[in-house]
Amino acid sequence: MLSAEIIYGLTGVGLFTLGLRATLLQASLLARILAINVCGAGVFLMFVSIAYQGLAQMQVPDPVPHALVLTGIVVAVSATALALALGRRLRESKDE
Amino acid sequence: MNPLLWMLLDLLLAAMLLGLGWAAVATRDLKRGLALFIAFGLLLALAWARLRAPDLALAEAAIGAGIAGALLLAALRSEPQDGQPAAAPSRVFLLTLNLFSVLLAVAIAWALLSALAMGDGVRLAQAVTEHLSQSGVSNPVTAVLLNFRAYDTLLELAVILSAVLGVLALGPARPGYRLPGPVLYGLIRWLVPLLIVTGGYLLWVGAHAPGGAFQAGATLAAAAVLLRLGGVDAAGLPAAVVSRWLLAAGLLAFLAVGLLVTAFGYGFVQYPPDLAAGLILVIESAATLSIAVALALAYIGGWPSRRAQSGSLHTHTTEGGTH
Numbered sequence: 145m146l147s148a149e150i151i152y153g154l155t156g157v158g159l160f161t162l163g164l165r166a167t168l169l170q171a172s173l174l175a176r177i178l179a180i181n182v183c184g185a186g187v188f189l190m191f192v193s194i195a196y197q198g199l200a201q202m203q204v205p206d207p208v209p210h211a212l213v214l215t216g217i218v219v220a221v222s223a224t225a226l227a228l229a230l231g232r233r234l235r236e237s238k239d240e
Numbered sequence: 241m242n243p244l245l246w247m248l249l250d251l252l253l254a255a256m257l258l259g260l261g262w263a264a265v266a267t268r269d270l271k272r273g274l275a276l277f278i279a280f281g282l283l284l285a286l287a288w289a290r291l292r293a294p295d296l297a298l299a300e301a302a303i304g305a306g307i308a309g310a311l312l313l314a315a316l317r318s319e320p321q322d323g324q325p326a327a328a329p330s331r332v333f334l335l336t337l338n339l340f341s342v343l344l345a346v347a348i349a350w351a352l353l354s355a356l357a358m359g360d361g362v363r364l365a366q367a368v369t370e371h372l373s374q375s376g377v378s379n380p381v382t383a384v385l386l387n388f389r390a391y392d393t394l395l396e397l398a399v400i401l402s403a404v405l406g407v408l409a410l411g412p413a414r415p416g417y418r419l420p421g422p423v424l425y426g427l428i429r430w431l432v433p434l435l436i437v438t439g440g441y442l443l444w445v446g447a448h449a450p451g452g453a454f455q456a457g458a459t460l461a462a463a464a465v466l467l468r469l470g471g472v473d474a475a476g477l478p479a480a481v482v483s484r485w486l487l488a489a490g491l492l493a494f495l496a497v498g499l500l501v502t503a504f505g506y507g508f509v510q511y512p513p514d515l516a517a518g519l520i521l522v523i524e525s526a527a528t529l530s531i532a533v534a535l536a537l538a539y540i541g542g543w544p545s546r547r548a549q550s551g552s553l554h555t556h557t558t559e560g561g562t563h
Binding site: 149178232 | 243244246247250251254257258261262264265266270273274277280281284287288290291292293295296299300303304307308311312315316318319329334337338341342344345348349352353355356363364365366368369380381383384385389392393396399400403404406407410411414452454531534535538539541542
């Protein structure tokens with residue numbers, strides 16, 4: 145019987161790798177930023193799987209990785225916004 | 241519920257996550273990729289709920305799928321659509337890349353599985369549970385974010401502030417949207433006040449249940465995104481002078497509280513246990529406003545134009561702007 149942490153952990157590994165592969169393969173900046181976000185989701189999934197394993201031991205999942213991932217989600221969206229703004233500026237300066 | 245049924249649910253959700261993730265990054269049509277990415281974010285929120293991380297489920301639905309999706313869609317709107325197709329990558333490059341990806345996946349999977357196999361190591365969760373009663377809140381995730389690991393959150397607010405300063409420095413706002421038709425306008429009139437109330441509730445409830453400053457800030461930012469889509473160029477933000485202070489309020493309040501407690505013999509951001517609840521609420525309220533303004537400005541892509549800030553474009557605009 146596969147446990148939940150193994151299923152979601154390996155899904156995280158898969159998402160990280162396919163996100164990274166697409167980041168290296170795609171030409172368009174927007175597609176790359178999207179792929180990096182998928183990549184990040186994979187990392188979060190691995191973290192939360194390890195936190196979920198604490199359930200057996202403590203009756204609650206480990207809150208420390210949860211807090212780190214929450215921080216990560218917010219930082220990821222800020223970085224996405226900055227990357228998109230940089231991309232827009234880059235295109236505008238190319239057009240000039 | 242039967243463990244076998246749980247496993248089937250897990251496998252189904254995992255397969256859908258992988259499928260949607262793959263489809264989102266592999267498609268050549270960016271618009272389609274973005275729609276799939278938003279669906280992927282919502283499924284991910286479901287996965288967080290399944291893994292007993294409701295704080296993350298809320299944050300993912302509001303930020304990961306909601307705000308990030310809106311940001312990417314807004315960027316797509318100004319992206320030139322014709323974009324000549326890129327030259328197909330060479331065979332050698334593709335082969336190397338695939339080989340590299342497979343090797344990397346195997347290596348990470350091995351590392352993860354051996355970490356999971358070690359299982360019964362010492363967990364910080366024990367320390368959190370032991371000291372939770374002194375943290376001033378009863379939601380362990382909020383306790384970790386605002387008390388035990390307050391440095392992380394302080395620096396995170398600094399990261400958000402610097403990212404938004406970067407966005408603001410890079411140029412003027414994107415052009416706004418047309419005034420909506422009556423249906424969208426009616427929806428916005430209902431949704432915006434509801435989102436503001438929900439934001440306030442999430443902020444308050446974060447002390448003892450899933451919720452907190454990040455989810456609340458993102459919900460307020462969602463209200464701003466809606467207003468902007470409804471043709472309100474300033475997205476409900478106050479005048480630039482006030483917005484600037486709100487943008488910095490979270491970091492400033494955090495620093496002020498952190499330094500204030502040092503005057504009474506505590507360490508930096510080490511709160512006295514009987515005052516912790518109040519201090520955390522002060523920091524979280526300021527952080528909520530900062531995060532909301534930061535995400536809204538990031539979505540607008542710069543300061544809204546001066547004309548929009550006077551808020552007298554149209555009756556719709558003034559009505560919407562005062563909510």
